[in-house]
Amino acid sequence: xxxxxxxxxxxxxxxxxxxxxxxxxxxxxxxxxxxxxxxxxxxxxxxxxxxxxxxxxxxxxxxxxxxxxxxxxxxxxxxxxxxxxxxxxxxxxxxxxxxxxxxxxxxxxxxxxxxxx
Amino acid sequence: xxxxxxxxxxxxxxxxxxxxxxxxxxxxxxxxxxxxxxxxxxxxxxxxxxxxxxxxxxxxxxxxxxxxxxxxxxxxxxxxxxxxxxxxxxxxxxxxxxxxxxxxxxxxxxxxxxxxxxxxxxxxxxxxxxxxxxxxxxxxxxxxxxxxxxxxxxxxxxxxxxxxxxxxxxxxxxxxxxxxxxxxxxxxxxxxxxxxxxxxxxxxxxxxxxxxxxxxxxxxxxxxxxxxxxxxxxxxxxxxxxxxxxxxxxxxxxxxxxxxxxxxxxxxxxxxxxxxxxxxxxxxxxxxxxxxxxxxxxxxxxxxxxxxxxxxxxxxxxxxxxxxxxxxxxxxxxxxxxxxxxxxxxxxxxxxxxxxxxxxxxxxxxxxxxxxxxxxxxxxxxxxxxxxxxxxxxxxxxxxxxxxxxxxxxxxxxxxxxxxxxxxxxxxxxxxxxxxxxxxxxxxxxxxxxxxxxxxxxxxxxxxxxxxxxxxxxxxxxxxxxxxxxxxxxxxxxxxxxxxxxxxxxxxxxxxxxxxxxxxxxxxxxxxxxxxxxxxxxxxxxxxxxxxxxxxxxxxxxxxxxxxxxxxxxxxxxxxxxxxxxxxxxxxxxxxxxxxxxxxxxxxxxxxxxxxxxxxxxxxxxxxxxxxxxxxxxxxxxxxxxxxxxxxxxxxxxxxxxxxxxxxxxxxxxxxxxxxxxxxxxxxxxxxxxxxxxxxxxxxxxxxxxxxxxxxxxxxxxxxxxxxxxxxxxxxxxxxxxxxxxxxxxxxxxxxxxxxxxxxxxxxxxxxxxxxxxxxxxxxxxxxxxxxxxxxxxxxxxxxxxxxxxxxxxxxxxxxxxxxxxxxxxxxxxxxxxxxxxxxxxxxxxxxxxxxxxxxxxxxxxxxxxxxxxxxxxxxxxxx
Numbered sequence: 001x002x003x004x005x006x007x008x009x010x011x012x013x014x015x016x017x018x019x020x021x022x023x024x025x026x027x028x029x030x031x032x033x034x035x036x037x038x039x040x041x042x043x044x045x046x047x048x049x050x051x052x053x054x055x056x057x058x059x060x061x062x063x064x065x066x067x068x069x070x071x072x073x074x075x076x077x078x079x080x081x082x083x084x085x086x087x088x089x090x091x092x093x094x095x096x097x098x099x100x101x102x103x104x105x106x107x108x109x110x111x112x113x114x115x116x117x
Numbered sequence: 118x119x120x121x122x123x124x125x126x127x128x129x130x131x132x133x134x135x136x137x138x139x140x141x142x143x144x145x146x147x148x149x150x151x152x153x154x155x156x157x158x159x160x161x162x163x164x165x166x167x168x169x170x171x172x173x174x175x176x177x178x179x180x181x182x183x184x185x186x187x188x189x190x191x192x193x194x195x196x197x198x199x200x201x202x203x204x205x206x207x208x209x210x211x212x213x214x215x216x217x218x219x220x221x222x223x224x225x226x227x228x229x230x231x232x233x234x235x236x237x238x239x240x241x242x243x244x245x246x247x248x249x250x251x252x253x254x255x256x257x258x259x260x261x262x263x264x265x266x267x268x269x270x271x272x273x274x275x276x277x278x279x280x281x282x283x284x285x286x287x288x289x290x291x292x293x294x295x296x297x298x299x300x301x302x303x304x305x306x307x308x309x310x311x312x313x314x315x316x317x318x319x320x321x322x323x324x325x326x327x328x329x330x331x332x333x334x335x336x337x338x339x340x341x342x343x344x345x346x347x348x349x350x351x352x353x354x355x356x357x358x359x360x361x362x363x364x365x366x367x368x369x370x371x372x373x374x375x376x377x378x379x380x381x382x383x384x385x386x387x388x389x390x391x392x393x394x395x396x397x398x399x400x401x402x403x404x405x406x407x408x409x410x411x412x413x414x415x416x417x418x419x420x421x422x423x424x425x426x427x428x429x430x431x432x433x434x435x436x437x438x439x440x441x442x443x444x445x446x447x448x449x450x451x452x453x454x455x456x457x458x459x460x461x462x463x464x465x466x467x468x469x470x471x472x473x474x475x476x477x478x479x480x481x482x483x484x485x486x487x488x489x490x491x492x493x494x495x496x497x498x499x500x501x502x503x504x505x506x507x508x509x510x511x512x513x514x515x516x517x518x519x520x521x522x523x524x525x526x527x528x529x530x531x532x533x534x535x536x537x538x539x540x541x542x543x544x545x546x547x548x549x550x551x552x553x554x555x556x557x558x559x560x561x562x563x564x565x566x567x568x569x570x571x572x573x574x575x576x577x578x579x580x581x582x583x584x585x586x587x588x589x590x591x592x593x594x595x596x597x598x599x600x601x602x603x604x605x606x607x608x609x610x611x612x613x614x615x616x617x618x619x620x621x622x623x624x625x626x627x628x629x630x631x632x633x634x635x636x637x638x639x640x641x642x643x644x645x646x647x648x649x650x651x652x653x654x655x656x657x658x659x660x661x662x663x664x665x666x667x668x669x670x671x672x673x674x675x676x677x678x679x680x681x682x683x684x685x686x687x688x689x690x691x692x693x694x695x696x697x698x699x700x701x702x703x704x705x706x707x708x709x710x711x712x713x714x715x716x717x718x719x720x721x722x723x724x725x726x727x728x729x730x731x732x733x734x735x736x737x738x739x740x741x742x743x744x745x746x747x748x749x750x751x752x753x754x755x756x757x758x759x760x761x762x763x764x765x766x767x768x769x770x771x772x773x774x775x776x777x778x779x780x781x782x783x784x785x786x787x788x789x790x791x792x793x794x795x796x797x798x799x800x801x802x803x804x805x806x807x808x809x810x811x812x813x814x815x816x817x818x819x820x821x822x823x824x825x826x827x828x829x830x831x832x833x834x835x836x837x838x839x840x841x842x843x844x845x846x847x848x849x850x851x852x853x854x855x856x857x858x859x860x861x862x863x864x865x866x867x868x869x870x871x872x873x874x875x876x877x878x879x880x881x882x883x884x885x886x887x888x889x890x891x892x893x894x895x896x897x898x899x900x901x902x903x904x905x906x907x908x909x910x911x912x913x914x915x916x917x918x919x920x921x922x923x924x925x926x927x928x929x930x931x932x933x934x935x936x937x938x939x940x941x942x943x944x945x946x947x948x949x950x951x952x953x954x955x956x957x958x959x960x961x962x963x964x965x966x967x968x969x970x971x972x973x974x975x976x977x978x979x980x981x982x983x984x985x986x987x988x989x990x991x992x993x994x995x996x997x
Contacts, residue, residue: 033158050182051189054155058191070154076164080157 013098019044020056021065021095024085032072032082033057057085065091135163136176139183146187150195155186212536213543220544223520230516230892234509234548237888239555240881241505242596245498246560247567247579249588252494254578255486258394258473262336264432267300268469269439271429271446272478276461282478282485284429284464285421288449292429296445298437301330304405307426307482311377311401322360322375324399326408334432335397341371342386348404355386360400377403393578396473398483421453421462428482431466439466501881504642506600507635508889509545513604515632515896517611524611537609545601546594553593557581563877570870636893636929639886640970641937646879648941648966653875655956656949657868663954665706665861666799666808668739672857674704675823675839680847682731685823688842694829699733700820704860709801714812716770717782717789723769725785725810726801727760729819735761735796737826744775745794748815757816760785761794766810783812790814806953824857832856887977890926894978898922898985905985906993918986923978930974934967941966 013021023039024031037053040046060066066085073081087095106113143156159182166175186192224231259265271284271292286304293302306326325331329348332339339347340358347355354375361370361384374381382403433439446464454461467475477487524537564579571577677685677700686698703709705728715722732748734740748759760783762770772778775795783790798808827835836854843852898905905918913921942958949955 033154034161049185050155050158051185051187051191054186054191055189058194062194073157074161076161077157078160080153080160082157083154 013094016052016056017060017065018095018098020053021060021087021091024066025087025095029084031085036085060091063090063094064088065094133164133167133172133175135160135179139176139180143183143187147192148196149199150192151199152186152192152195155191159183159186212539216540216543217547219523219540220547223544224548227516227519229895230512231548233888233892233895234512235552235555237505237508237885237892238549238552238596238600239559240884240888241502242549242552242556242593243559243563244501244878244881245592246556246589247564248494248498249592250560250564250579250581250585251571251577252491253585253588254394255474255491258396258486259469260394261392262334262469264334264336265469267433267435267437268334269431269433269442269466270469270472271431271464272467273424274463274465280476280478281424281480282482283424283427283480285424285462286427286429287421288464289429291449292431296442298434298442299431300434301334301432302328303330303334303430303432304328305331305428305430305482306405306408307428308408309377309399309401309403311375322356322364322401324401324403325397326405327402328405330432331402334430337391338389340387340389344386347386348402350383350385351404351407352380352382353385354382354401354403355388356384357388357400358390361387382407396483396485421457421460425480439468442466497878500642501878501885502596504635504639504882504885504889506596507639508885508892509548509600510603511632511635511889512892512896513541513545513601514607515893517604517607520608521611524608525614528611534609537611538605541605541608542598542601545604546597549593549597549600550590553589556593557589566873566877570873632893633929636886636890636926637933637936639882639889640930640933640974641940642882643879643886643973644934644937644966644970645941645944646875646882647969648938648963649945650872650875650879651962651966652945652949652956652958653868653872655962656952657865657872659954659956660865660868660952661862663800666740666797667705669705669857669861671827672705672737673825673827673835673839673854674857674860675825675843676853677821677823678847680843682817682820682823684846688846689823689825689839692835692838692842694827694835694838696826696828697733697737698826699737699824700731700817701734701822701824702729702819703821705738705824705857706799706801706861709811712786714783714785717784722784723766723810725766725812727812727814728801729816730813731815731817731820734824735794735813737824740799741797743795743797745779745792747794748813757788757790757814759793759815760790761796761813762792763796763808763811764798765808766812767795769810785814800954825854883973887973890974890977891981894922894926894981897925898981902985902988902993905988906990909986909990910994915983915986919979919982922982922985923975926974926978927971930971934970938963938967 019040020036023036023043027035027039033050033054036057037048037050040048040053057066061068065088067088068083068085070081070083072084073079140156143152159179162182163175163179166178170178262268270282271288273281273284275281286306289302289304292299304327309322309324309326311322327348329345331337332344332348338344339355342355347353354377356364356370364370364375365373370384370387373384375384376382388402431442433442443466446466450461450463473484474486474488474491477489478485527537527540560581568577568579675685675689682700686700689695689698709726709728711724711726713722714725730748732750735742735747742761743764745761747761762778762783764775767775767778770778770781772781778792778795781792783792796813798811800808801811825839829835839854840852901922905922908918908921942963945958949958
């Protein structure tokens with residue numbers, strides 16, 4: 001449970017930050033480093049450097065949008081544990097703020113933004 | 118089925134590991150940070166890749182991931198959370214602020230020592246500051262020329278082993294005609310001399326005959342006149358602004374005429390005063406075409422072997438490779454000197470920037486600074502700086518006890534060794550930077566003297582600019598590091614528990630032995646300077662009072678040039694103050710040529726030095742005639758007939774006595790000459806060697822100087838009168854005259870310089886050593902206060918306590934003398950040994966030197982020891 005009383009600051013989510021947060025949300029219980037990286041690379045068809053990914057995750061944690069815990073060591077990882085991530089309430093709030101902003105703009109677009117395939 | 122499956126089975130059987138080096142790099146970099154999960158992630162990906170892409174690609178990717186993470190923000194953040202690491206502080210400047218504050222406070226609390234240290238360092242650094250300024254200004258020579266990257270000078274290496282800055286004029290002609298890669302050839306002849314004596318102000322104009330390309334290749338802008346045409350006419354001349362003002366005053370010099378060698382040269386340009394930092398030294402230039410007519414007509418042999426005052430500079434075309442030109446020069450020299458048995462030379466290109474500072478060449482065109490002089494200067498600077506740094510090190514380590522509590526506390530609160538180290542380095546740097554300010558003061562004081570002592574000092578710009586001050590600052594910081602390194606090491610290694618118990622174990626860096634060695638070294642150096650000064654001033658006085666065997670007072674040597682001796686003699690004798698006029702081929706006592714001579718009836722020839730003189734010479738110079746008579750001026754009209762030999766030659770020819778020699782025939786240079794007189798030996802080699810075989814010969818053609826003995830004390834008036842007389846019969850040639858006694862004492866210039874140098878350096882070294890000793894004594898006194906108190910209570914006298922405190926140091930000074938004495942004596946003997954006539958180093962000199970040194974030591978210690986010995990024990994025994 002997240003007991004922290006967060007002063008709701010309107011922090012802006014960058015594109016990559018939003019992507020990472022949403023991907024973590026899609027992965028559910030299995031959201032750890034390698035999985036996140038694979039998922040993004042597969043879905044977006046782009047290569048992510050591991051340093052950039054973890055830096056973003058670290059920043060999101062600093063902003064309190066993510067929570068992490070340690071678990072699950074396997075032989076494949078040389079006996080080292082994994083660190084799992086989860087979106088916090090503040091993270092969810094940031095995501096929905098971003099989404100509603102996008103929706104608002106989409107709705108009010110004077111041109112037809114949808115592309116006919 | 119297929120490859121990948123086999124591969125996966127294979128790699129599962131053989132456990133492939135990620136590259137070890139990358140792993141260790143990563144672990145080392147991350148230190149204490151929690152990065153287990155990242156490591157795991159990378160390893161998982163690695164194993165996957167080994168299966169999918171193969172071992173090599175997997176390794177590659179692993180490496181890239183390690184590097185990517187190392188430079189990422191993620192690791193930085195994790196490291197900072199791990200704490201206990203120097204780089205973990207978000208604001209690195211916090212600690213520096215503390216060090217600064219604490220450093221200043223400590224300096225203030227121990228004012229006495231701080232001032233001692235600062236004074237010592239200031240003196241030590243001052244010489245180095247001078248040398249830095251010298252170095253900076255010399256390396257910036259010739260920076261103002263726009264084409265400097267393409268300008269080269271041709272220098273010559275003769276087969277005799279000598280190296281010259283000059284080069285044959287004929288080479289320049291060949292280069293101009295044959296080598297296409299050269300944009301401009303600039304001939305420079307250094308023989309431009311004019312003196313324009315006005316009644317009170319003999320203005321000396323000198324400079325070069327140059328090709329017009331001089332103005333276009335070098336950057337010497339003209340204030341007036343057109344650079345393109347100013348040197349077109351052979352009889353034109355360009356003056357510098359300063360010189361034009363000197364000669365013409367406030368009048369405009371353009372269009373006026375100046376006489377050189379009886380020809381009128383028109384002033385066609387005024388050159389802007391150029392920066393001092395230039396290896397050319399001139400205040401007038403004239404076109405090369407004015408004299409080159411003579412050069413081209415000279416016989417080939419001379420054209421390639423006589424080039425004392427001729428220089429060739431080249432401006433190469435853009436992109437031209439100097440190596441190619443060098444090959445051409447080698448070819449030319451091989452070809453030209455093939456048929457010349459006497460003289461061979463090779464030529465080399467020297468870039469403009471390499472001239473100053475540069476190799477030591479003969480025939481310099483102007484101020485020359487060689488590499489060797491810098492090496493020597495640098496060593497002297499170090500010699501003065503190092504003792505000062507050692508003093509600081511000494512005193513700091515000795516006083517470590519006082520800081521022990523502070524250091525112990527810092528370490529207990531979590532200070533790392535590196536942090537303690539940094540703190541003490543910072544403190545030392547603060548001290549050195551403060552000393553720098555003091556040092557600048559000393560710098561200003563000694564700068565003038567320093568400039569005088571240098572041979573080309575006048576052409577140096579030793580001013581303090583911002584750029585140079587920054588160099589000084591950098592130097593001060595480096596000195597701080599040097600001086601503070603050992604104390605900082607010592608402090609950082611202190612065990613905090615032991616330190617807080619005030620119990621420092623004696624390890625190598627607390628080295629009492631090092632301290633003692635340093636004091637011995639410093640006082641040894643002092644003894645060296647003091648003793649050398651004593652010895653050299655003795656030699657100087659000896660040299661100045663040395664009887665050279667002839668009288669050089671009141672003799673004025675006048676250059677004859679082309680004037681006829683009889684005319685000169687007649688005209689000058691008419692002047693009231695002229696006592697006698699004689700003639701000679703050279704300056705008396707200043708080096709003479711030699712030839713081979715033998716007695717008429719023997720085959721045995723011997724080397725004899727000689728001078729051509731007339732009949733009046735021997736009398737004029739007061740050279741004692743032992744037998745026979747002097748030359749009769751009428752004799753030599755048709756060639757040489759006689760010689761006058763000296764005692765040494767007489768003995769060499771095995772004559773029993775002077776009268777025996779008269780009338781004998783001597784064969785010289787395929788002439789047979791009769792001995793008509795014998796003179797007492799005189800020193801024609803000054804003090805370098807005893808008089809060798811010598812004779813006087815007589816031939817009017819060979820006379821170059823008139824020796825005019827004058828009987829007045831108003832030298833100025835005499836010179837003016839003689840100058841007027843001279844111009845009556847000379848063909849516009851200059852009147853140059855020097856007093857013989859001036860030339861003789863000018864030869865002792867190097868003595869004076871040596872004495873001054875040793876004097877100053879000695880003063881500096883002595884100051885630093887005394888400061889060091891003072892520091893040590895104060896420290897000893899402080900640490901022995903209790904002991905002193907108890908002794909006094911027990912009834913010790915002040916003398917015995919003073920002795921107790923100084924005993925250790927007196928022993929050290931004694932050891933210093935024992936070491937330094939032999940070295941000093943050896944060195945001084947070697948230096949004196951260059952002169953044949955020298956003073957002996959007696960025990961009195963040595964004794965004087967030792968007494969001086971001990972006196973210094975005792976005086977330094979006295980104030981402190983006496984004060985300590987006089988303290989009321991009641992006060993000291995309360996000191997806890």
